[in-house]
Amino acid sequence: xxxxxxxxxxxxxxxxxxxxxxxxxxxxxxxxxxxxxxxxxxxxxxxxxxxxxxxxxxxxxxxxxxxxxxxxxxxxxxxxxxxxxxxxxxxxxxxxxxxxxxxxxxxxxxxxxxxxxxxxxxxxxxxxxxxxxxxxxxxxxxxxxxxxxxxxxxxxxxxxxxxxxxxxxxxxxxxxxxxxxxxxxxxxxxxxxxxxxxxxxxxxxxxxxxxxxxxxxxxxxxxxxxxxxxxxxxxxxxxxxxxxxxxxxxxxxxxxxxxxxxxxxxxxxxxxxxxxxxxxxxxxxxxxxxxxxxxxxxxxxxxxxxxxxxxxxxxxxxxxxxxxxxxxxxxxxxxxxxxxxxxxxxxxxxxxxxxxxxxxxxxxxxxxxxxxxxxxxxxxxxxxxxxxxxxxxxxxxxxxxxxxxxxxxxxxxxxxxxxxxxxxxxxxxxxxxxxxxxxxxxxxxxxxxxxxxxxxxxxxxxxxxxxxxxxxxxxxxxxxxxxxxxxxxxxxxxxxxxxxxxxxxxxxxxxxxxxxxxxxxxxxxxxxxxxxxxxxxxxxxxxxxxxxxxxx
Amino acid sequence: xxxxxxxxxxxxxxxxxxxxxxxxxxxxxxxxxxxxxxxxxxxxxxxxxxxxxxxxxxxxxxxxxxxxxxxxxxxxxxxxxxxxxxxxxxxxxxxxxxxxxxxxxxxxxxxxxxxxxxxxxxxxxxxxxxxxxxxxxxxxxxxxxxxxxxxxxxxxxxxxxxxxxxxxxxxxxxxxxxxxxxxxxxxxxxxxx
Numbered sequence: 001x002x003x004x005x006x007x008x009x010x011x012x013x014x015x016x017x018x019x020x021x022x023x024x025x026x027x028x029x030x031x032x033x034x035x036x037x038x039x040x041x042x043x044x045x046x047x048x049x050x051x052x053x054x055x056x057x058x059x060x061x062x063x064x065x066x067x068x069x070x071x072x073x074x075x076x077x078x079x080x081x082x083x084x085x086x087x088x089x090x091x092x093x094x095x096x097x098x099x100x101x102x103x104x105x106x107x108x109x110x111x112x113x114x115x116x117x118x119x120x121x122x123x124x125x126x127x128x129x130x131x132x133x134x135x136x137x138x139x140x141x142x143x144x145x146x147x148x149x150x151x152x153x154x155x156x157x158x159x160x161x162x163x164x165x166x167x168x169x170x171x172x173x174x175x176x177x178x179x180x181x182x183x184x185x186x187x188x189x190x191x192x193x194x195x196x197x198x199x200x201x202x203x204x205x206x207x208x209x210x211x212x213x214x215x216x217x218x219x220x221x222x223x224x225x226x227x228x229x230x231x232x233x234x235x236x237x238x239x240x241x242x243x244x245x246x247x248x249x250x251x252x253x254x255x256x257x258x259x260x261x262x263x264x265x266x267x268x269x270x271x272x273x274x275x276x277x278x279x280x281x282x283x284x285x286x287x288x289x290x291x292x293x294x295x296x297x298x299x300x301x302x303x304x305x306x307x308x309x310x311x312x313x314x315x316x317x318x319x320x321x322x323x324x325x326x327x328x329x330x331x332x333x334x335x336x337x338x339x340x341x342x343x344x345x346x347x348x349x350x351x352x353x354x355x356x357x358x359x360x361x362x363x364x365x366x367x368x369x370x371x372x373x374x375x376x377x378x379x380x381x382x383x384x385x386x387x388x389x390x391x392x393x394x395x396x397x398x399x400x401x402x403x404x405x406x407x408x409x410x411x412x413x414x415x416x417x418x419x420x421x422x423x424x425x426x427x428x429x430x431x432x433x434x435x436x437x438x439x440x441x442x443x444x445x446x447x448x449x450x451x452x453x454x455x456x457x458x459x460x461x462x463x464x465x466x467x468x469x470x471x472x473x474x475x476x477x478x479x480x481x482x483x484x485x486x487x488x489x490x491x492x493x494x495x496x497x498x499x500x501x502x503x504x505x506x507x508x509x510x511x512x513x514x515x516x517x518x519x520x521x522x523x524x525x526x527x528x529x530x531x532x533x534x535x536x537x538x539x540x541x542x543x544x545x546x547x548x549x550x551x552x
Numbered sequence: 553x554x555x556x557x558x559x560x561x562x563x564x565x566x567x568x569x570x571x572x573x574x575x576x577x578x579x580x581x582x583x584x585x586x587x588x589x590x591x592x593x594x595x596x597x598x599x600x601x602x603x604x605x606x607x608x609x610x611x612x613x614x615x616x617x618x619x620x621x622x623x624x625x626x627x628x629x630x631x632x633x634x635x636x637x638x639x640x641x642x643x644x645x646x647x648x649x650x651x652x653x654x655x656x657x658x659x660x661x662x663x664x665x666x667x668x669x670x671x672x673x674x675x676x677x678x679x680x681x682x683x684x685x686x687x688x689x690x691x692x693x694x695x696x697x698x699x700x701x702x703x704x705x706x707x708x709x710x711x712x713x714x715x716x717x718x719x720x721x722x723x724x725x726x727x728x729x730x731x732x733x734x735x736x737x738x739x740x741x742x743x744x745x
Contacts, residue, residue, distance in 0.1 A: 238635050240635050240636055240639050241632070241633075241636050242629070242631075242636065242639050242640050242643050243629045243630050243631070243636075243640070244629075245595070245627045245628070245629050246627065246628050246629070247623060247624055247626065247627055247628075248607050248610060248611075248622065248623045248624075248625075248626040248627075248628060249623035249624060251607060251628050252607045252623075345601065345632035345633040345636075346633060352630065352632065
């Protein structure tokens with residue numbers, strides 16, 4: 001009995017790597033799906049064990065495919081060159097594993113009687129996973145001098161020497177000395193935590209090695225491909241899309257993004273921010289939007305492949321929210337990517353028409369919310385794609401949420417209850433649609449677009465301090481007064497830091513690389529070599545002037 | 553199907569496939585917008601991941617040129633990835649304008665074959681220097697090939713390949729891209745008088 005960590009295909013078998021560096025060989029063959037006129041030639045290949053004819057559906061209609069069982073997965077390369085293959089994602093190795101009940105990071109009992117799954121699809125594996133991160137005086141960086149080791153998410157080492165780490169899965173930033181069943185180089189992949197990666201592997205039933213160096217789209221595509229496989233739906237390696245002919249008028253109407261309003265700049269008391277729960281994935285599921293259903297019409301369509309796959313993820317996320325937020329966030333990222341992948345040209349389950357249908361439905365839903373809110377006597381302050389800020393009594397807002405859920409089938413929830421909220425103007429005094437901040441009940445600040453990732457730490461701290469000061473005011477008028485009183489002193493304090501010697505304050509991170517502005521220009525801040533105080537002084541004063549305009 | 557430039561229209565009048573190319577993106581972009589409006593009703597295929605058409609510019613041009621209901625006269629299909637291009641070209645029946653069919657630099661033979669197999673007139677607009685690519689990039693497919701170049705205060709159309717005409721250049725003012733030369737701005741100035 002043990003957790004499945006990894007697997008390697010062999011000749012007529014799979015070498016399964018279990019936790020604590022144990023392994024076991026399991027006999028099997030690997031399925032490959034082929035479209036061919038004369039299937040008897042398939043037996044010419046020495047690795048072919050059996051061939052069976054099957055009826056499948058495809059984007060073009062019914063087709064006949066041959067399931068070729070091979071005893072060596074390397075035969076796939078030969079077939080790829082010579083024949084038209086279908087359903088190569090998930091990999092033949094994963095397909096063989098799922099037939100044997102060998103799912104990644106699941107507890108299995110392997111005996112002479114067969115393989116039994118012990119843990120449920122929601123259980124997190126009880127394995128040793130190690131994350132090694134490097135940092136320096138300016139923060140986390142793959143070129144940092146110091147090392148921090150986290151075992152199962154808990155810190156276990158912090159020091160200068162390269163530590164020796166061992167575990168079932170090891171995730172290193174830069175060079176490290178490790179012994180592991182699965183080793184992942186963190187520097188070569190998007191920065192997400194190891195726990196999130198394992199959750200992705202669990203959710204997509206794909207080996208960690210297969211998805212670790214890919215974007216979130218691969219896990220998502222594999223998830224959809226499992227649904228296609230279970231329905232005997234043939235997915236070609238490259239899907240050719242011919243878009244439906246559109247008139248210029250229709251193109252102009254369809255080819256749009258989500259609806260964003262321009263708010264009236266200013267501070268407003270007592271407002272609520274309402275959010276659609278997972279809006280785009282919910283639209284795909286509720287409205288059954290899937291590329292294979294384009295010609296299906298409006299009624300009597302079966303549930304599409306994409307909606308079914310996303311529905312599983314939505315349910316999984318809802319359950320995980322109460323178990324582990326980090327794992328729920330990993331699923332959230334997959335759901336966020338699901339919409340973009342629906343319109344991505346290289347996606348196996350993407351078509352631009354479905355993408356446009358989703359944005360169109362989202363625009364209609366938000367318009368419906370705005371119109372209903374106005375009918376109910378609420379004041380609409382702002383709307384961004386899937387969220388809206390309104391003023392009015394709470395019972396009316398709850399009525400609005402109920403009505404929208406009834407009308408659209410999409411769930412609207414209160415995301416924030418503001419004591420006051422501010423919508424800010426840009427330099428030309430026009431409203432900035434993507435930037436707002438406000439004090440939520442309890443006194444905390446919620447902000448979007450105010451503190452930017454590429455700003456110097458000094459400016460970030462200045463804005464944080466300022467917003468914290470503003471949060472002391474329970475009403476918009478109080479916040480204005482506090483900021484008017486505190487801003488000159490705060491600006492003065494941060495200008496002083498510009499002329500002092502505090503290297504961390506001058507670092508700005510651009511695309512993961514730390515920079516400092518020196519007197520001769522920008523340089524990489526791996527080593528502090530002075531800074532230009534006047535540049536930082538101007539920066540702070542410029543931001544201070546802008547903030548003053550926000551609180552006018 | 554016409555370009556709106558009578559001299560150019562005379563040159564390509566009997567050609568099934570005509571290709572225009574330019575190194576100047578903005579010039580070719582404006583040029584084919586005028587051709588699309590002048591040729592309406594017309595089918596259009598846009599090749600590429602993004603961009604390639606400004607519908608508002610088409611509406612504006614149609615208003616200037618006095619063409620009504622342009623929104624219902626232009627039919628668009630987009631081919632985002634290279635594998636979609638040959639199938640998309642084959643899916644059209646009548647006259648067709650193709651914008652940047654060799655955009656991806658791959659599947660040249662398949663794309664060239666699908667253009668050649670069409671029985672109807674086709675206008676191709678390509679970005680980049682087609683002189684460098686020659687036949688490997690479908691150079692043989694077009695009957696006539698014309699290059700657009702920016703000049704001081706306007707642009708010139710240079711005939712590079714034609715079965716009926718020798719190589720020569722035609723010069724136009726830049727305004728010719730945005731309004732009907734014969735009409736000018738006169739009617740607009742007298743409006744309301």
